[in-house]
Each structure stands twice: as C-alpha cells, then as structure tokens.
Amino acid sequence: MFHLELLVVGLIWGAMYAMMALGLTLVYGLLRILHVAHAGVFALGAYAGVLTANATGSLWLAVPAAIGVAAAVGPLIYRFIYAPMLSRPPYVALIASIGLFIAMEDGFRLLFGPYGLPFDYNPWFVTTYSLGGISLNVVQIAMAVSTLVLAGAFGVFIAATRVGVAWRATVSDPQMAQSFGIDPVRVRYLNFAIGSAMAGAAGLLVGLLNNLVEPGMGAVVSYKGLAIIVLGGLGNVPGAVVASLILGVVESFGTVYLAAVLDRDAIAFAVLIAVLLIRPRGLFAPAR
Amino acid sequence: MLEVEALHCGYGALRAVQDLSLRVEAGRITALLGPNGAGKSSTVMAIAGHVALSAGDVRLDGESIAAASPVERTRRGIGLVPEGRRVFSDLSVAENLLVGGYVHGRDAARARESRVLALFPRLAERYRQRAGTLSGGEQQMLAIGRALMADPKVLLIDELSLGLMPAIVDQCFAAVLDLVREGVAVLLVEQNTQRALEHADSVVVLVSGHTVYRASGEESRRDTGLVDSYLGLREAG
Ligand SMILES: Nc1ncnc2c1ncn2[C@@H]1O[C@H](COP(=O)(O)OP(=O)(O)OP(=O)(O)O)[C@@H](O)[C@H]1O
Ligand SMILES: [Mg+2]
Numbered sequence: 001m002f003h004l005e006l007l008v009v010g011l012i013w014g015a016m017y018a019m020m021a022l023g024l025t026l027v028y029g030l031l032r033i034l035h036v037a038h039a040g041v042f043a044l045g046a047y048a049g050v051l052t053a054n055a056t057g058s059l060w061l062a063v064p065a066a067i068g069v070a071a072a073v074g075p076l077i078y079r080f081i082y083a084p085m086l087s088r089p090p091y092v093a094l095i096a097s098i099g100l101f102i103a104m105e106d107g108f109r110l111l112f113g114p115y116g117l118p119f120d121y122n123p124w125f126v127t128t129y130s131l132g133g134i135s136l137n138v139v140q141i142a143m144a145v146s147t148l149v150l151a152g153a154f155g156v157f158i159a160a161t162r163v164g165v166a167w168r169a170t171v172s173d174p175q176m177a178q179s180f181g182i183d184p185v186r187v188r189y190l191n192f193a194i195g196s197a198m199a200g201a202a203g204l205l206v207g208l209l210n211n212l213v214e215p216g217m218g219a220v221v222s223y224k225g226l227a228i229i230v231l232g233g234l235g236n237v238p239g240a241v242v243a244s245l246i247l248g249v250v251e252s253f254g255t256v257y258l259a260a261v262l263d264r265d266a267i268a269f270a271v272l273i274a275v276l277l278i279r280p281r282g283l284f285a286p287a288r
Numbered sequence: 289m290l291e292v293e294a295l296h297c298g299y300g301a302l303r304a305v306q307d308l309s310l311r312v313e314a315g316r317i318t319a320l321l322g323p324n325g326a327g328k329s330s331t332v333m334a335i336a337g338h339v340a341l342s343a344g345d346v347r348l349d350g351e352s353i354a355a356a357s358p359v360e361r362t363r364r365g366i367g368l369v370p371e372g373r374r375v376f377s378d379l380s381v382a383e384n385l386l387v388g389g390y391v392h393g394r395d396a397a398r399a400r401e402s403r404v405l406a407l408f409p410r411l412a413e414r415y416r417q418r419a420g421t422l423s424g425g426e427q428q429m430l431a432i433g434r435a436l437m438a439d440p441k442v443l444l445i446d447e448l449s450l451g452l453m454p455a456i457v458d459q460c461f462a463a464v465l466d467l468v469r470e471g472v473a474v475l476l477v478e479q480n481t482q483r484a485l486e487h488a489d490s491v492v493v494l495v496s497g498h499t500v501y502r503a504s505g506e507e508s509r510r511d512t513g514l515v516d517s518y519l520g521l522r523e524a525g
Contacts, residue, residue, distance in 0.1 A: 162386070165379065169387045172376040175338060179358045179368060180438065181390040 005134045006252045012140050014248020015147035018241045019202040020221055021228040022154070023074070023195020029171050029235030030191050032090050036097040037077055038199055039222030040104030045070040045200025046207035046217060047108060047117070054120045062204060070200025074192035083188075101222065108215040116214025125211050139208045146205070150198055151241060158237075167191070171235075220265050227272040231282050239284030246283075247271060289314045289473045290335070290366075290442045295344035297334040298497075304330035305497045308344075311490070312442055312473040317464075317505075319484040320477045322494035323520050328477045329371045331494070332446045335475070336368040337361045348442065363391045367440025371447050371477075373431040377420030381411050384419050384430055388437030397437060404433040407463050425456030432463065442473040449480045457483065481519060485509055493518045 020042055027035040049066035053059050081100055085093045119125070124138035158164040169177040170187040178184055206221075207213040228247060232239030247268055254267040262270060275283060290312040298304045305327035312318040320328050333339040335346055337358035346354050353361050362368075376384050385404060389397030405412040408429040414422060419430055428448070435443060448464065449457040461483060468474055478484035485491065491508040493501035493515060500518050501511075508515055 165383045165386055166390070168378050169376045169383075172378045173374050175358075176368075176370065176374050176376070177387065179336065179338070179362055180387050180434075181359045181362065182387070 001133055004132075006256060007249060008134050008136070009140070010249035010252025011245055012136075012144050012248070013252060014245035016143050016202050016205060017221075017224060017228055017248055018244035019143075019147050019150060019198045019205075021225050021232070021240045021244050022151070022237065023192075023199050024225045025229045025232060025235055025237055025240040026191050026195045028229060029237070030188060031082065031086070031093075033082060033093045034090075034097065034226065036094065036222055036226070037081070037100040037104065038074075038195070039218035039225060040101045041070050041074055041077070041196045042199040042203035042206075042221055043108060043213070043215070043218040044073060044104065045196075045203035046213040047112065048200070049204035050117045050119055050207055050213040053122075054117070057121060059119075059122070059124060059208075063201070066200045066204035067197045068200075070203070071193045071197035074196025074199075075189045077196075078188055078192045101218065105215050105218065112213075112215070114215065116212045116217075118212050119208065122208060122211050124208055137209075139205060143205050143209070146201060150201070154194065154198075163190070224265075224268045227268040231272060231275055233282040233284035233286040235286055236282075236284050239282065243283060289349060290475065291345075291347040291350075292331070292335065293345045293347070295331065295334060295346065296342045297330055297339050297344075298342060299339075303342075303497055304339075305334070305494070308492075308494065308497075308499055310475075310492050310502075312475050313489070314441070314473050315468055315471045316489040317468055317474045317476050317487050319488035319491045319505075319508075320475060320494065321481055321484060321491065321515065321519060323518075325496070326494040327497040328494060329446050330497075332368070332370070332444045332475070332477060335361075335444055336366055336370075359391065362438050362440075365439070365441035367435035367438060367443045369428075369431045369435050369443065369445040369448075373424075373427045375419040375422075375427050375430045375434065377418070379419055380416050381414050381419060381422070381430055382416060384434050385411075385437050388434035391438050396439070400437050400439060404436050407436070407466065408433055423456075425452045425460070428452060428456070428460055429463070432460070436467070440472065442475065443467065444475045444477075446477045448476060448478060449483060461487070481515060482512075485512060485515065491515070 024035055024038050027033055045066040048069035049062035052065035053062040081096050082093050085096060128135050128137045158167060166182045167187050170182055170184050174184045206217065228243045229240050232243035250271055251264055251267050254262060255264050292308060292310045295308045296306050308331060310318055320331060322328050330339055334341055337356060341354055345352050348364055353364060376387060385401050386397065389400055410426055411429055411433055414426060419427065422430065448460055464474060476484055485508050488505040488508065490505055491503050492499060495518055501515060503511065
C-alpha cells in the first residue's frame with residue numbers, strides 16, 4: 001500500500017513535470033534553443049493565478065488567468081528575445097534566455113515580495129479524497145487529470161489535424177515546409193503559445209499544492225526540465241513525457257529510500273548522470 | 289515554359305553560379321550536368337526561391353518569378369525534388385503527400401493523390417509508414433510524389449538516381465518520362481550522365497559556376513566524350 005501510494009504520488013508529480021517539459025522540448029525541437037525562461041513563464045502563470053484568485057475569491061478564475069497570461073507571454077518572448085537572435089549561434093539565445101529568467105525572478109521579487117504570495121482561500125488544497133486507500137487532495141487529482149487531458153488533446157492535435165501535420169513538417173524540414181506553403185513563423189508562435197499555456201497551468205497547480213507562489217519557484221523546475229528533455233532525447237515529445245513520469249516516480253521513492261544520501265532535488269541530476277553514462281543520447285533517440 | 293536568363297547567385301562573397309541561361313520546355317527534359325561544386329544545386333534552389341539571385345531573371349510562361357516567395361513559386365507551378373530528397377522524415381507517406389498539396393486545398397489534393405499513388409504503387413503500400421523508415425528509392429518516389437501534389441508545370445529534380453539501386457533508378461526514370469509525356473517540363477540534375485544524356489532534349493554543363501557546354505540532346509549524344517571530359521570522367525575512367 002505504501003509503495004502504491006509512493007508510485008501514485010510520483011506519477012502525479014511526474015505529470016506536472018511533463019506539462020512543464022512539453023513546452024521546453026517543443027521549443028528545442030523547433031528552434032534548437034534551450035528555453036530556460038520557460039521556468040519564468042511557469043512562475044508567471046502561478047502569479048497570475050494567485051493574484052486573480054485573491055482578487056476575485058475564485059480559484060476557477062485563476063485557471064484561465066494563469067493559462068491566458070502564460071500563453072500570451074510565451075509568444076512575446078519568441079518575438080522580442082529569440083526571433084532577433086535566430087541567425088546567431090544557439091548559445092546567444094541560451095544566454096539571453098537565462099538572463100530573462102533571472103530578470104523575471106527578480107521582477108516577481110520586487111513586485112510581490114521575497115516571501116511569495118499564499119492563496120487566501122484554497123479549498124482544493126484541503127479537500128481530499130480517498131481513492132483505493134490513497135488519500136489525494138483536489139490539486140493532486142487536478143494535476144493528473146489536466147495532464148491527461150492536455151497531453152491527450154495535444155497528441156490528437158499534432159497527430160491528426162492539418163495544423164499538427166504542418167507543425168511536424170516544419171520541425172522536420174522548415175525550408176521544405178515553407179516551400180509547400182507552411183509559414184514557419186506562425187508555427188513558432190503557436191508552439192510558444194501552447195507550450196507556455198501548459199507551463200502556466202503547471203505553475204498554478206504547483207502554487208496551489210504548496211499553497212504558496214514564490215519568486216524562486218521556477219528555479220528548481222528549470223533545471224529539472226532541462227534534465228528531463230535531455231533524458232527524453234532532445235526534442236522528442238513522447239520521450240520527454242516518459243522521462244517526466246520516471247523522474248517523478250524515482251523522486252517519490254528517493255525521498256524515502258535515498259533521503260539519507262541525496263536531497264530530493266538532487267535526484268534529477270543523479271538520474272541524469274547515471275543515464276547519460278549508459279546512454280549518452282538520453283533514454284530515447286533525439287528528434288531528427 | 290521556364291526560362292533562366294543570365295542568372296548569378298552565391299553565398300556572401302562566394303559566387304556559386306555566374307551568367308547561366310537555360311530553358312525548359314513543356315514535355316521536354318533539360319539536363320544540367322557538372323562536377324561536384326559546379327553550382328547545379330544552387331541553380332535549382334535559386335529557381336525554387338531558396339537562394340537569392342544577385343543578377344538575372346527567372347521566368348515562368350514569360351512572367352518573372354524572381355521576386356516571388358518559395359510558396360508563391362510552388363503555387364505558380366515550380367515543383368522541387370531537392371538534393372538529398374528531404375522528405376519529412378517524421379511524417380507518414382500520407383502526411384508528406386498532404387503537405388505537398390497544401391497550396392491547392394483539400395479537394396484538389398485528394399484527386400492528385402490518387403494519381404501519385406498510381407504512378408508510384410510503392411507509396412500506396414507504404415502509405416501509413418514514417419517516411420524516415422523508407423528505403424532511399426522509396427524516399428525519392430515520395431519526394432517526387434510530394435512535388436507532384438502541388439501540380440507543377442516545371443519539375444526541378446536535383447539528383448534523381450544518386451545512391452539508388454539500378455532497378456529503382458529505372459522505375460524513377462520511367463515515372464519521370466511518364467510525367468514528361470503528360471507535358472511536364474523537367475530540369476534534371478544528374479550524376480549519372482549517361483542516363484541523363486539518353487533522355488535529355490537539351491544539355492547544359494556547368495563547371496565552377498560557368499557554363500562550359502550547351503547543346504541539344506542529339507548533339508550531346510554525339511559529343512559524349514566531350515561532355516565526360518568536362519565532368520572529369522574521362523581522366524578518372
Ligand atoms: N549553403 C551554402 N552556403 C555556402 N556555400 C555554399 C552553400 N551551398 C553550396 N555552396 C557552395 O556553392 C558552390 C556550388 O555548390 P552546389 O551545391 O550548387 O554545387 P553542385 O553542383 O550541386 O555540387 P554537387 O554535385 O556536389 O551536388 C560550392 O562551392 C559550394 O561549396
Ligand atoms: Mg548538388
């Protein structure tokens with residue numbers, strides 16, 4: 001029972017990682033940029049959510065606020081930070097991205113204080129359900145359900161719609177895709193909007209689960225996100241989802257069995273190093 | 289149909305092609321030959337709109353397309369089978385064809401797809417398979433099929449036979465000859481000079497970006513020794 005509970009909690013945490021890592025791996029697949037500032041978008045979603053919830057008294061309104069703000073800011077980051085740098089070597093965009101992430105963190109600190117903002121009213125945090133003997137609160141259930149729904153919807157979109165096919169064609173060969181009438185810039189905007197929307201949702205859920213939205217909440221997620229997309233095979237979307245779930249479960253068991261030797265947040269890197277020793281290209285083949 | 293006039297193009301300071309003129313007529317094949325680095329692919333990509341002209345003009349049915357975007361050229365009737373095939377490796381055969389037909393909308397695409405599958409029955413067998421898992425020959429068929437989905441008047445084929453088994457080369461040539469009989473104009477870049485000369489209606493040989501030989505198909509078939517010498521084949525063989 002105890003192990004089952006660790007597994008379930010790990011999978012749920014992994015689901016949150018997946019929501020976050022999806023945007024990262026999509027950006028990498030399309031532009032070969034490590035989008036570190038994605039973690040800033042994650043925190044931004046959480047801030048938009050907590051501010052809306054505390055102003056309106058409604059957690060439900062926090063959801064569209066978090067998703068909407070993140071989905072709007074992601075494409076702006078592309079437009080004003082990455083687009084002007086695409087002709088430069090990829091590390092230029094990486095440095096800009098790290099810079100933007102730090103600026104966002106400090107911006108949150110200046111605007112909303114160093115200790116973060118708690119939710120004034122968070123019924124989802126305190127309402128728990130017992131499922132097969134495992135007790136989960138509403139936020140945890142929402143993490144699992146929203147990842148299933150969002151990842152499933154994204155899978156259908158990318159596999160079965162005309163726009164999804166155009167998107168994959170652009171990832172595969174942008175110049176040829178353009179030749180056949182696919183506008184690569186529109187694909188990039190869509191990519192940033194969808195990836196950021198998911199990061200915003202993940203940020204809100206993490207904020208709800210900790211009952212706190214704080215300036216540094218993106219930092220841990222940012223390096224774990226990088227570990228996940230490397231493990232998943234850079235740019236490989238299903239690979240990133242599986243790597244997220246594995247990391248969530250390993251962390252969950254690790255906090256019990258490895259607590260004496262490893263901090264929870266160090267486990268991602270222990271796993272990363274161990275896997276890269278055996279499979280230098282990650283668990284799954286990189287895109288292309 | 290397609291006229292290239294005094295085309296110059298390059299990459300920064302590098303001049304890849306200088307003062308090239310050629311014509312491709314409906315239902316005819318113009319072969320563009322030359323040793324490695326001669327500027328054949330650059331010419332093809334300049335016609336398709338992926339390499340900027342520094343001087344000269346490209347006309348389709350008498351109208352200049354030199355300022356048109358790559359999509360616009362696809363829409364107007366330029367079909368590209370690029371060097372290295374460049375099929376969308378992560379997409380299925382069906383999806384590659386779908387993208388090929390994007391410029392003309394859904395209904396037109398359906399009709400064209402059945403023609404492409406009739407021309408290359410292999411693609412029908414592999415319809416749901418990822419393009420990246422196809423053999424080289426099948427990828428070449430797919431690259432041609434994808435270009436045909438946009439209903440081109442002119443087909444630019446950069447290396448039809450490179451790296452393919454002889455039986456597959458025969459199939460690909462047979463398909464191209466079918467298209468030519470239907471009235472498609474073909475600009476054919478080939479390493480396999482013999483095959484190209486066999487079918488060409490006119491021949492242009494480039495060396496280091498300069499046109500060194502130009503003749504009708506018949507003339508060139510009498511001059512094979514000369515053509516080979518430009519390509520460095522006589523010395524090598
Ligand atoms: N993208 C590019 N950037 C810079 N230089 C290039 C580029 N593509 C080709 N070149 C150069 O332009 C010249 C012509 O190359 P091109 O590929 O057109 O020749 P080619 O005749 O197609 O040769 P091959 O038979 O090897 O395919 C060469 O000197 C090549 O190095
Ligand atoms: Mg070439």
